[in-house]
Amino acid sequence: MRRFQLALPRNIDECVKFLAERGPETKVIAGGTDLLPQMKNGLLKPAAVVDLSGVADLRTLRRQDGSGLRVGASVTAREIERDAYVRSAYPALAESGALVGSVQIRNLATVGGNLCNAAPSADMAPPLLALEAEAVVAGPRGRRRVSLSDFFTGVRRTVLAPDELLVELIVPALGPRSGGQYLRHTPRRELDIAVVGVASQITMSDGVCAKARIALAAVAPTPIRATAAEQALEGRPLTAEQIGRAATLAVEAARPISDQRGSADFRRHLVAVLTRRTLTTALERAAR
Amino acid sequence: MAKQVLSFTLNDSETDVLVQPYVTLLDALREDLELTGPKEGCGTGDCGACTVHLDGKPVASCLVLALQARGRSVRTIEGLGRFDALHPLQDAFVRLGVPQCGFCIPGVLMAAAALLAENPHPSEEEIRYGIAGNLCRCTGYTKMLAAITEAAGVAPARRA
Numbered sequence: 420m421r422r423f424q425l426a427l428p429r430n431i432d433e434c435v436k437f438l439a440e441r442g443p444e445t446k447v448i449a450g451g452t453d454l455l456p457q458m459k460n461g462l463l464k465p466a467a468v469v470d471l472s473g474v475a476d477l478r479t480l481r482r483q484d485g486s487g488l489r490v491g492a493s494v495t496a497r498e499i500e501r502d503a504y505v506r507s508a509y510p511a512l513a514e515s516g517a518l519v520g521s522v523q524i525r526n527l528a529t530v531g532g533n534l535c536n537a538a539p540s541a542d543m544a545p546p547l548l549a550l551e552a553e554a555v556v557a558g559p560r561g562r563r564r565v566s567l568s569d570f571f572t573g574v575r576r577t578v579l580a581p582d583e584l585l586v587e588l589i590v591p592a593l594g595p596r597s598g599g600q601y602l603r604h605t606p607r608r609e610l611d612i613a614v615v616g617v618a619s620q621i622t623m624s625d626g627v628c629a630k631a632r633i634a635l636a637a638v639a640p641t642p643i644r645a646t647a648a649e650q651a652l653e654g655r656p657l658t659a660e661q662i663g664r665a666a667t668l669a670v671e672a673a674r675p676i677s678d679q680r681g682s683a684d685f686r687r688h689l690v691a692v693l694t695r696r697t698l699t700t701a702l703e704r705a706a707r
Numbered sequence: 708m709a710k711q712v713l714s715f716t717l718n719d720s721e722t723d724v725l726v727q728p729y730v731t732l733l734d735a736l737r738e739d740l741e742l743t744g745p746k747e748g749c750g751t752g753d754c755g756a757c758t759v760h761l762d763g764k765p766v767a768s769c770l771v772l773a774l775q776a777r778g779r780s781v782r783t784i785e786g787l788g789r790f791d792a793l794h795p796l797q798d799a800f801v802r803l804g805v806p807q808c809g810f811c812i813p814g815v816l817m818a819a820a821a822l823l824a825e826n827p828h829p830s831e832e833e834i835r836y837g838i839a840g841n842l843c844r845c846t847g848y849t850k851m852l853a854a855i856t857e858a859a860g861v862a863p864a865r866r867a
């Protein structure tokens with residue numbers, strides 16, 4: 420690894436100040452599970468690194484009475500996987516946390532790092548997109564909120580300026596009769612990257628689907644929502660036929676590439692299968 | 708570049724060591740503290756040979772900066788048991804003759820010890836999942852599974 424200076428801030432203000440002073444040559448490190456491999460192989464060569472591990476304010480995972488969940492950027496995949504409230508209220512998010520790497524990786528890997536690294540295959544992105552999470556961003560000019568659907572701008576690119584920090588995610592409360600699931604396909608069960616990932620999140624009301632949100636990973640330059648599929652479901656009962664139709668529309672939202680993990684055709688096939696499966700499970704979970 | 712003091716608890720001892728800001732915890736343990744139990748297999752978090760406990764949780768020490776361990780507690784294989792009082796997992800690994808080349812074994816033991824600390828009586832599925840982040844290229848996983856299963860019967864839940 421090329422040499423770098425390391426800053427050890429204790430709070431968000433110190434982080435932002437350091438980032439503003441040092442400019443674009445600086446990278447923040449959370450769990451380091453994306454950053455350090457990229458620095459070891461020479462892809463990134465920051466002159467300075469800002470360590471978030473001493474910033475306690477980024478590590479809170481808390482339920483907000485009546486208004487959802489706040490997930491600090493430095494909350495780990497393992498914490499998300501194991502948190503009892505997340506598991507019961509937001510199972511799709513808990514499932515995505517449980518799929519990241521191995522336990523040795525999940526104890527380091529943070530949700531903020533997963534989103535800011537902005538890989539098309541980032542596993543925690545689809546559930547958070549389907550849950551309509553908002554990102555709270557801190558910078559030299561104060562704080563701003565960005566809807567997660569506007570957060571990703573390209574492969575490994577986000578709306579964050581070099582001197583900005585992701586602080587937390589605000590996940591809205593779900594109405595009664597809501598359910599969701601995240602599934603991904605990988606050739607190996609553990610320690611593999613999604614060929615395709617799909618999160619579905621629905622809310623039922625009087626036997627019809629009041630709200631549907633579907634998000635896809637690894638089929639476009641960024642994680643994306645399948646909005647036409649969502650709209651096709653809303654206001655209708657979730658019959659097998661409707662779910663099948665939504666799956667077809669989700670495939671149309673995908674713009675997959677062919678690479679060593681799978682061909683574009685295989686990825687389109689997986690989008691259909693995983694959309695169908697996650698919607699079916701979401702419906703079952705909404706009935707509980 | 709100036710070295711910085713890393714103060715942390717290493718295998719239950721308060722430890723201060725001077726490290727460069729750009730070295731990993733694994734390198735600091737091996738090069739500066741002469742604890743060569745944790746191994747570098749891949750250097751990218753895939754193989755688990757570098758597994759140590761950070762505040763009781765298994766992590767890939769090749770993906771942690773040494774100074775990120777400041778003020779925290781690190782346990783390596785050297786601190787899992789003592790020569791005269793092996794951890795039940797070490798004891799079972801020795802008795803069942805699990806290691807062949809041995810390169811992956813410190814990492815496997817640290818992953819398994821963390822699993823048993825959290826879940827003293829894991830199912831076979833849970834054991835497999837618990838060591839899924841550890842690659843072995845010679846011994847195979849069958850004996851590991853047997854040894855961990857056996858140790859789970861006797862391991863005091865509060866170790867590791």
Ligand SMILES: Cc1cc2nc3c(=O)[nH]c(=O)nc-3n(C[C@H](O)[C@H](O)[C@H](O)COP(=O)(O)OP(=O)(O)OC[C@H]3O[C@@H](n4cnc5c(N)ncnc54)[C@H](O)[C@@H]3O)c2cc1C
Nearest residue numbers: 449450451452453454519520528529532533535542585752
């Ligand atoms: C062996 C292995 C297996 C993996 N498996 C998976 C997998 O199955 N699924 C998956 O999705 N990912 C996987 N990953 C990738 C990685 O573990 C995750 O993306 C993880 O969540 C990244 O989080 P981190 O805290 O380690 O990020 P870091 O490496 O610390 O940071 C990643 C990027 O985000 C930036 N960043 C971090 N936090 C902030 C913040 N608060 N504000 C602004 N910028 C920030 C950093 O500057 C960096 O550019 C794997 C990685 C490894 C090494």
